[in-house]
Structures are given as C-alpha cells and as structure tokens.
Amino acid sequence: xxxxxxxxxxxxxxxxxxxxxxxxxxxxxxxxxxxxxxxxxxxxxxxxxxxxxxxxxxxxxxxxxxxxxxxxxxxxxxxxxxxxxxxxxxxxxxxxxxxxxxxxxxxxxxxxxxxxxxxxxxxxxxxxxxxx
Numbered sequence: 001x002x003x004x005x006x007x008x009x010x011x012x013x014x015x016x017x018x019x020x021x022x023x024x025x026x027x028x029x030x031x032x033x034x035x036x037x038x039x040x041x042x043x044x045x046x047x048x049x050x051x052x053x054x055x056x057x058x059x060x061x062x063x064x065x066x067x068x069x070x071x072x073x074x075x076x077x078x079x080x081x082x083x084x085x086x087x088x089x090x091x092x093x094x095x096x097x098x099x100x101x102x103x104x105x106x107x108x109x110x111x112x113x114x115x116x117x118x119x120x121x122x123x124x125x126x127x128x129x130x131x132x
Contacts, residue, residue: 001019001023001083002016003015003017003045004093006059008055008099009099010099012096019081027045027070027072028045028050030047031049032045032046033045033046036076040091041076042074043075045071045074046071047069055068055070057100066109066111073088073089073092099113100112
C-alpha cells in the first residue's frame, strides 16, 4: 500500500508497506486509530495511544486535533484502506511539509511551523524527501 508517512520533526515521505494490520501497526508504533480530519477521501492512521505513551508532538491536523507520534495518510476504498492517490499525496506533502512544535500560550496551545529544519539522512533538499 502506497502511503505518506509523517514523523515528528521530519518532512513527510512516501513509502510502500504491506497491506496488513501488522504493517500498519509497525509503521505507527502501536495499535492503530483511523481518523478523517479532512474532507478529501483519505484516512489518517496513527497510534491510538500516542498521547498516553507521551510520544512527541507531530502535527496539528485540524483545530484541536493534535497528533502525537508517527502517522500516515492513505486512500479510502469502498471497504478498506487503499493507496494514497498521487494528487492527494502531493497536496498533503505540501500541507504537512514543515514540522511543527507545540507551544503553550496564555489562551491554550498553538502549533508553530519549523521551516528551517535540516535535511535528513538520505534526503536531498530538492527531492521532496525521497530516499536516494
């Protein structure tokens, strides 16, 4: 299954995983939770205990909806999860490209982008995070 993996403090990257529950759990590091924070036909799959496990903050995906730990995006079929369509992969790669930090303010929490993060191992600044 073709997915977009989003890890804390990193740029998103495309990956291929087996279409099994075990592979999905290994990708997020625990029992999976599937949410639908956007109107596009995609699913966000994360560790259902990310906050309980005190995993690092990853992204604010909707107002009041923070994700802790690694998550991935995939497509939605009639009865199961599917490959993430290429046009949606491009859209969400751009939307989630910058890592975020969670900052406490007087009125609550706010997520701020971290645009100047360094490149990761095997990442070229011009290839959108694809392994080389």
